[in-house]
Amino acid sequence: MFHAASSLVPSPRSPQSEKDQHHQSPDRRSKQRDAFFDNAKYLAIVLVAVAHAWEPLKGGSRVLQAAYMLVYAFHMPAFIVISGFFSRSFDASPGKLKRLVTGVAVPYIVFETAYPLFVGYASGTHQDITLLDPYYLTWFLCALFIWRLTTPLWKLVRHPLPLAMGIAMLASVSPGIDDDLDIQRVLQFLPFFVLGLYLKPEHFRLVRRRAVRITAVPVFAFALAFSWWAVPRMDTAWLYHRGSAQELGVPWWVGPLMQLALFGCSLLLTACFLSWVPGRTMWCTALGAGTLYGYLLHGFLIKGADYRGWFDQPWLHRPLGEIAVSVVMAVAVTLLCTAPVRRALRFVVEPKMEWAFRTDPVRVAREREREREREQEREKASV
Template identity: 65%
Template sequence: MSAPTPESAPAPRPAKQRDAFFDNAKYLAIVLVAMGHAMEPLRSGSRTVTAVYMFVYAFHMPAFIVISGYFSRNFDASPAKIKRLVTGIAVPYIVFETAYTLFTRWTDGEPDRAITLLDPLYLTWFLAALFIWRLTTPVWRIVRMPLVVALAVAMLVTLSPTVGKDLDLQRTLQFLPYFVLGLILKPAHFQLVRTRRARIAAVPVLLAGLLVAYWAEPRMNYNWFFHRTGAENLGAASWTGPVMTLALFGCSTVLVAAFLALVPRRRTWFTALGAGTLYGYLLHGFVIQAANHWHWSAHAWTHRPLGEIAATLVAGSVVTVLCTPPVQRVFRFVMEPRMDWAFRRESAKPAEPVKSADAAGPAGPARPAGAR
């Protein structure tokens, strides 16, 4: 039989094209994360900065987590997906948890700080949480009313002040509903926030959220937005934990929808940076920690309006640079290691079916060739 001609040969399958909308959303969300970290030392004595800080923290991580959940829908615990989970999440967690511990020995003046993988330090909590969330994805795909169950888990964990540092489970479980929300969303849901009507409605919604944050600043403990401790540890009655969980989830979901409505749908100058947001997220923490070590916020000008604006713009610029392709190429060996040497090669042919005990005789089932 003759070889097929170029005309008859099947055309190569085109590479899957990235959706500019989601890359834009991830980039803008990570910029808000960096800006929030820059605002953190500027909150003291400024109601406006604290209100903006609360407003940003109400939706920037929820938005990032919802998108992470949406792109985890196809996780099925297959060998290929588990390998990607280990190389893309577990290994970077181990590396950056170690690196941050060593780095903070200098920045925080704690040379005896121990390296532990059970107590996520600084930004690494997200990797530990994402590892757990993604592993549980098959469960959320088969249970009834997964979002209701996830909310119930988040509400219950606020009643237990003893759930805490081990893998940052308190924060992992309190943020769980946002990941599950992303899992159950369909492409049609995101089409709803891409409409012109949604974009128009998003502006007053976000402005209202900012005004509510300004009103709430002297009346509310902003630590609620961190989702990292129980109600009693915040000086509140235990019953307020479940109530605040539902209230914050409702508010954050509305703000996330409004934020996504304003995200550009077309390719922009920052679209390509959306593929490097995890790089920017993990690397900008070293810049923030070093800047805090040198007490940059101790200068009086940083607490003036122009100084506060400049600080947030610098933070946004730094994380933008850290998302660029050159930085990705330098740190890819850590963030996306191949590690083929660590995994077994998948067999090219399917395994033979195991014989039943009856067919194998009194001695039991026969062992596969090569088994010990």
């Protein structure tokens, strides 16, 4: 999920050996990022932030509620599928485990502590700090940590996707599952991650064909119309994947059916969304490397504005106000993904933490040997 951990998914690079990556300059390494995935991550994080800004406004607008339902149907599934795709190389080796700790576990601990403190200050109420109950946005880091740790298992078993789907369906009828670590979400979103593990680059090229881009237009139009119809008929909580059927007040058998239906709808909309993502380098491509920053930080803006009553302004609940909020949040999360923000907060979002890990003597010996070889090559070149 990271070059170290600078984004919500692993750095999208062209395949090459670790040795080649080690010797390349930063400029050359950055050029090897896949612009398509960086663009996809940036656009997805904008949708995430804008949808969060709609939450306090959507109550009085059926159109906004429909747009909210549509976006929630695919923005996190898209992130999770891409996260799974770039987790394929995870093998629980020391280096990968180290990056998992510094790039996922440490930011989770930091922001799981920071959010309650911030909300307590903004609201004037006491907020308990607990690492077992993910707050607001941090559930995704918790889930990703668990999913990635289980990656070797999913690469080992037969029929991994049906197995993951079965687990998600069972979770949807299990109200007794504890809320610790938001395990309902971890299990119900699991199929998207497992699917990503088994996708190949050609699958993403397949959805980017012109025919798919054209087909995506009526698909999204129909999905928006269906969402408008479903607003008074469907509980939006189904899209959060954090509760069982019984907790949502319906018969138990509805849970597995909704899991299957939502999985299919989310995949279809994700494919349509990805078909529109540009594959070329654009002004926003570099921002794809900073989506973790935008994801974790925009929550402070949303919560701060909410507790200060800014969303209570009547004009914000009209169409022009809703558009203004959307534009402001899109600009804000864009700024949060920029290089200055990443440099300023890298020490907490993607710390190196060399002091916390044992030195691998084999790796050190190899690095010394490579350095010795490079020195000999320089001496030969100077003769």
